[in-house]
Amino acid sequence: MRARLMDATIECLVEHGFGGTSTTLISERAGVSRGAQLHHFPTKNDLVVAAVAHLTEVRGAELAAAAAAVPPAHRTRDVLRMLGDHFASPVFIAALELWVGARTDPPLLAAVAPLERKVGRETHRMTVELLGADESKPGVRELVQATLDLVRGLGLAATISDDSRRRNRILDQWAHTLDEALEPTPRRSSPPLLRTSVEQPRRSPG
Amino acid sequence: MRARLMDATIECLVEHGFGGTSTTLISERAGVSRGAQLHHFPTKNDLVVAAVAHLTEVRGAELAAAAAAVPPAHRTRDVLRMLGDHFASPVFIAALELWVGARTDPPLLAAVAPLERKVGRETHRMTVELLGADESKPGVRELVQATLDLVRGLGLAATISDDSRRRNRILDQWAHTLDEALEPTPRRSSPPLLRTSVEQPRRSPG
DNA sequence: CCACAAACAGACAGGCTTGACTGTTTGTTT
DNA sequence: AAACAAACAGTCAAGCCTGTCTGTTTGTGG
Incomplete structure (x- = not known):
């Protein structure tokens, strides 16, 4: 019921x-009487705050999945695709x-901010791990953060005009740039831009 | 009045x-009677759509300024600072x-979407020009788009937790990476990460 | 001075939202 | 079985928001 x-x-x-989210609408959508709703969540704020916490867990679970x-045996591009999709x-x-x-909405902010920070930290950690990035090197941490802020920006853009081709091209190039920047041992000297053709896999499991 | x-x-x-924006609140804030408000903008939608157009112009002007x-004689970092601030x-x-x-809100979306595209295009063009980027090279366009989506993501994050230090560090590193990626003639071979010290200027006016 | 229209002012009704309130069912303890 | 509490159902009042309506002022052309 909750x-x-x-x-x-x-x-x-x-x-x-x-x-546009009213308590009446929620109770109708949930198939729950207004009385029952008010029993479990006396105020709208109670309900929304609980939903925030719930959503945090769902996001964590979806990200982990x-x-x-x-x-x-993934490439950087695979990780970015996953992040972009999420x-x-x-x-x-x-x-x-x-x-x-x-x-x-101050009371809501008090509930959202810490949980958002939590999701942010988890996502960051996960991304570092998937990319095999070495955060002890200066700049690596910032590049991972930039990657996450980028996909956040792309996600925002996607909410009203979903141009997935554009998104994919941007992430293609970003993956390439990120590879160049994170490359532990720069064996090839230069080409900083996307060679339109293939990218070779970099990592194997274990 | 309008x-x-x-x-x-x-x-x-x-x-x-x-x-939380009601027509009553707006008229009070503007110091305009409700009758006058309804005279100029018969419906709330009319007012909001007009405000969207107005905001588009303001954004364009602020960006240009x-x-x-x-x-x-600016560096990439200066451009990113400007974008980040905006x-x-x-x-x-x-x-x-x-x-x-x-x-x-479909009617509002119909008004917002085309104007947002317009601002997006203007911002893109301006950024290309300021960076002196050569969009004929494959990947350059995508990197500029990524930069704009990145600052959008950073802006979103700034709305609820304004950690400007974090933002500056990220933009510092991105400026460096962007320089490496856009560098027309890669004279130095490798260092893909931020050398914590200086960055040399790349461009002079004219 | 008059006629007329645009601009302005404020009251009002209808609809929706929230939370309080009363009453009913279900389950558990003694 | 009785007593009690938790869960559930639905009604109601107070308040806000929007848009309509009537009335007043200002400005302009004849």
């Missing part, structure tokens, strides 16, 4: 946005609505 | 968010509120 209400809240956020689904998914949209809504 | 109302709309978007203020400014916040609000 779970149904929180799920319905997230669905309403995706479908109607933060402003997506990470596990990345091919064992940051264009409904859970990200719901998080975005909450994020933006929380900006002008 | 201008006062549109300005007040944008201010309300920044202060109270899209959901910021671009003009970039030092004549995408953390109130006009960007207002645009973000409209952007997210428009996602679930």
